[in-house]
Amino acid sequence: MGPSGHYSWLLMAISSVFAPHGSPRRHLHVLQPLPPLRAVPGPKLWAVSQIPYILAWLSGHASSTIHAFHEQYGDVVRVAPNRLSFTHPDAYQNIRGHRKCTQEEHGKDRAFYVISRQNILGASREDHARFRRILSHCFSAKSMQAQQPLITKHVDLLMQRLRERTTTTQDGDGKRKEAVVDLAAWFNFTTFDIIGDLAFGEPFGCLEESRYHPWVSAIFRGVKQLGIMLAVELYLPGAVNFARKVLPTAFVAMDKQTEFANERIARRLQLETGRPDFVEAMVTANSEDGRMLTRHEMAVNARLLVFAGSETTATALASAAYFLSKYPEVQKKLADEVRSSFTSEGEIDLFSVNKLQYMMAVLDEAMRVFPTVPGHLPRTCHAGGDVICGIQVPAGTGLEVWPLAMNRSRRNFTEPDKFIPERWLPEAEYTGIRFDRERHGAFQPFSVGSRNCVGKNLAYMEMRLILARLIWNYDLVLADEAADRFLDCPAFGLWLKGPLHVRLIPLTTD
Numbered sequence: 001m002g003p004s005g006h007y008s009w010l011l012m013a014i015s016s017v018f019a020p021h022g023s024p025r026r027h028l029h030v031l032q033p034l035p036p037l038r039a040v041p042g043p044k045l046w047a048v049s050q051i052p053y054i055l056a057w058l059s060g061h062a063s064s065t066i067h068a069f070h071e072q073y074g075d076v077v078r079v080a081p082n083r084l085s086f087t088h089p090d091a092y093q094n095i096r097g098h099r100k101c102t103q104e105e106h107g108k109d110r111a112f113y114v115i116s117r118q119n120i121l122g123a124s125r126e127d128h129a130r131f132r133r134i135l136s137h138c139f140s141a142k143s144m145q146a147q148q149p150l151i152t153k154h155v156d157l158l159m160q161r162l163r164e165r166t167t168t169t170q171d172g173d174g175k176r177k178e179a180v181v182d183l184a185a186w187f188n189f190t191t192f193d194i195i196g197d198l199a200f201g202e203p204f205g206c207l208e209e210s211r212y213h214p215w216v217s218a219i220f221r222g223v224k225q226l227g228i229m230l231a232v233e234l235y236l237p238g239a240v241n242f243a244r245k246v247l248p249t250a251f252v253a254m255d256k257q258t259e260f261a262n263e264r265i266a267r268r269l270q271l272e273t274g275r276p277d278f279v280e281a282m283v284t285a286n287s288e289d290g291r292m293l294t295r296h297e298m299a300v301n302a303r304l305l306v307f308a309g310s311e312t313t314a315t316a317l318a319s320a321a322y323f324l325s326k327y328p329e330v331q332k333k334l335a336d337e338v339r340s341s342f343t344s345e346g347e348i349d350l351f352s353v354n355k356l357q358y359m360m361a362v363l364d365e366a367m368r369v370f371p372t373v374p375g376h377l378p379r380t381c382h383a384g385g386d387v388i389c390g391i392q393v394p395a396g397t398g399l400e401v402w403p404l405a406m407n408r409s410r411r412n413f414t415e416p417d418k419f420i421p422e423r424w425l426p427e428a429e430y431t432g433i434r435f436d437r438e439r440h441g442a443f444q445p446f447s448v449g450s451r452n453c454v455g456k457n458l459a460y461m462e463m464r465l466i467l468a469r470l471i472w473n474y475d476l477v478l479a480d481e482a483a484d485r486f487l488d489c490p491a492f493g494l495w496l497k498g499p500l501h502v503r504l505i506p507l508t509t510d
């Protein structure tokens with residue numbers, strides 16, 4: 001299946017011509033030549049140069065291209081001279097699973113995590129362990145219980161804002177009416193306000209003012225620029241740090257974001273203690289060796305928490321609302337579950353939503369078909385080399401899992417492109433199709449191992465609470481053609497989503 005020995009050395013020569021001067025990869029190709037990866041199938045051009053890979057990344061559609069390769073070549077594909085992509089569920093544990101402290105981990109890819117090295121996401125193994133131990137206090141059952149009123153306050157405001165839009169005021173009769181709203185934006189307003197309040201000690205005021213706060217808009221505006229920056233770093237390692245020194249003006253927007261986080265943390269630290277938020281947990285917890293977070297570490301991690309905890313949850317909610325609006329039969333089943341599980345809206349809270357089994361299936365299926373975090377979260381094979389999914393992989397090889405390719409692989413799921421929440425239910429059967437042979441381990445929206453999502457429980461609780469209250473009050477219908485194409489958007493680690501215009505039809509007429 002791989003090229004012949006002769007041919008591979010020719011490819012290697014071409015590849016080193018394509019690789020930039022000074023790139024460690026250029027030397028890697030010479031010192032760690034192609035043969036170990038030669039047998040791995042994949043498109044030939046991609047095996048000899050990383051240019052096709054970088055172009056695919058820059059197009060914003062790398063996920064679907066790599067998904068198509070996996071459907072053609074199988075569970076392991078060579079997607080660049082020194083990079084492998086996997087769709088076998090074992091890849092998660094093999095690449096990201098827990099390691100004993102004596103075992104090396106496959107570190108985060110230095111290019112893709114270039115801007116995260118100071119926070120928990122891209123920190124060294126040592127710093128990560130310290131950050132993780134402290135930050136996990138923010139998400140303990142006790143903390144979440146204490147955070148409930150703060151979270152509920154924002155969900156109440158969301159419902160109030162939607163109610164204002166679905167109530168006539170012109171002739172003053174106050175009757176309920178249908179209204180078209182951009183649910184993607186409203187979910188962002190809500191999740192950014194909630195996490196802003198928890199991580200910075202005050203919300204962004206998006207719900208209050210019914211619009212994006214400039215700090216939040218800047219995040220969305222920066223997604224593509226960030227994608228381009230990572231591509232440059234991938235081709236020319238060290239380019240970002242170099243550019244930072246010689247072109248400081250190019251980083252003004254990013255620096256302003258950091259300044260804002262620093263200011264907010266400083267302001268929050270002057271407030272009373274005992275406020276049940278993340279800052280309180282960060283201030284009071286210490287790591288195993290007794291070290292606390294410095295002010296700087298607190299600010300960079302708080303900023304990361306806002307980023308990691310808001311856009312993600314809002315994207316999952318938006319995709320669920322999209323699928324519910326598109327498939328009325330699924331929406332009806334969910335509405336029946338929600339409306340029969342409570343006797344009043346007031347009963348729906350962060351914890352009572354636990355019992356909504358169909359809701360959970362809907363959210364998981366939405367996150368499977370439209371992966372909430374579309375990025376491949378690449379790792380680099382550690383110094384000793386390793387066996388990943390049965391393949392001997394040399395040190396320094398990029399190890400990738402593209403969620404779209406994993407979640408839509410026909411080897412992992414039956415009818416993988418269809419939205420069928422029933423596949424997650426115990427009976428695993430829908431209109432005669434059985435789903436009992438699926439590889440459910442392939443679905444890991446929160447990743448696995450010591451660097452998996454620390455906010456997973458909060459994310460599920462928040463999503464179920466918001467969706468349950470929405471469905472308690474409204475039927476949802478897609479409002480226009482643009483909404484129908486909501487999922488056709490590019491991604492640069494995060495989806496660049498457009499609006500999701502949905503017609504809200506109130507259930508009550510008073």
Ligand code: HEM
Binds near residue numbers: 305316447450458
């Ligand atoms: C549906 C919602 C969410 C999804 C799908 C999601 C997914 C993920 C994934 C895949 C990772 C691993 C990233 C990597 O390996 O580079 C991650 C990490 C992380 N997430 Fe989430 N996340 C969600 C919500 C949240 C929330 C609500 C918070 C907190 C408020 C949060 C905080 C974090 C943090 C701090 C990390 C880094 C953990 C570490 O490195 O130890 N996430 N998340």
